[in-house]
Amino acid sequence: MSFGSGHPLAYPSSVTIGALAICLAWAPFGDLDQVAALATVALGIIGYSSYRIAVALGFLAFWPSGSARTVGVSRIRQQHRLLSRSWLEISGTGRPRWLPVYFDPALMTMTESRGDLSDRTIYVAGHRLYPCGRVRTTEPPGRLIDNPSRPAPDAPTRTTTASHLRRRLLLDAQSTVAAPFAALLWIYVDGGSFTTFLAATCVAAATALWLSAIRGSDPS
Structure with missing residues (x-):
């Protein structure tokens, strides 16, 4: 499902696609455990985004059922x-x-x-x-x-x-400050090289940005 650039769901949908693309881009460079972790993150993004968009489009109720x-x-x-x-x-x-x-x-x-x-x-x-x-x-x-x-x-x-895309991304990017620390935690738990750290930082930052967008961030 696609939305025009002025649609309220266009921005969260675009950020969701971007986060999934980053997970996919790093998958060829990981071992089995790392690919499994990327797949888990991607499935979480897909599942939660699907739920949020289903509520937004009226496929799921957000209010107790009753007459209009x-x-x-x-x-x-x-x-x-x-x-x-x-x-x-x-x-x-x-x-x-x-x-x-x-x-x-x-x-x-x-x-x-x-x-x-x-x-x-x-x-x-x-x-x-x-x-x-x-x-x-x-x-x-x-x-x-x-x-x-x-x-x-x-x-x-x-x-x-x-409404500018750059402004929205910059404001939502505030939540990515913890991404390097999340990456260090992954290195501590699973080990890995600098490439692993870089990949984990990118994925954590993309996930934090996505979470802000899909929850309905306000750039005003």
């Missing part, structure tokens, strides 16, 4: 350690709930709106948003920043800047 309803929706941005994500704060369901969504440029100019919610899809002002996890009944941890009540005058410029 109209709800109040506002967007908040979460900053927690190195994590930055977009959430929808949903009202009109008895008590507030929070739903993580993949970054969409429309989120940056979204004010408090009415949305159409079912157990598998959500539309806000006729625009479909894609969940990247299940709904929460408790407030997400970390610093939560509400969208302003009206779009800022420079919102179009900020939206264009936030």
Whole structure:
């Protein structure tokens, strides 16, 4: 399944493909144990990505089953350690709930709106948003920043800047700082040469970058 460059799932899908390509590229240089480890990482990436995308596309429910309803929706941005994500704060369901969504440029100019919610899809002002996890009944941890009540005058410029692929990769690359340490741990456990260390570092960095992307990182 492919998505256009402006689709909210295009970035996480591309990063997933890149991480799998890195695992495949290093496979010819490894011994049996190392190839098995690469295969395990690749299978984990494929399995978790498939689950996340299935939820986003509506193949799996993210909300308790029931009839569609109209709800109040506002967007908040979460900053927690190195994590930055977009959430929808949903009202009109008895008590507030929070739903993580993949970054969409429309989120940056979204004010408090009415949305159409079912157990598998959500539309806000006729625009479909894609969940990247299940709904929460408790407030997400970390610093939560509400969208302003009206779009800022420079919102179009900020939206264009936030959507650049290079910016998104640089922001998500913060999580790769632990990759060399993970590689050293692999060398300590399994042994190997400098080539092994280099390969393990690349795979660990690609996996960390992929995890940030598939969880729905927010570059805004």
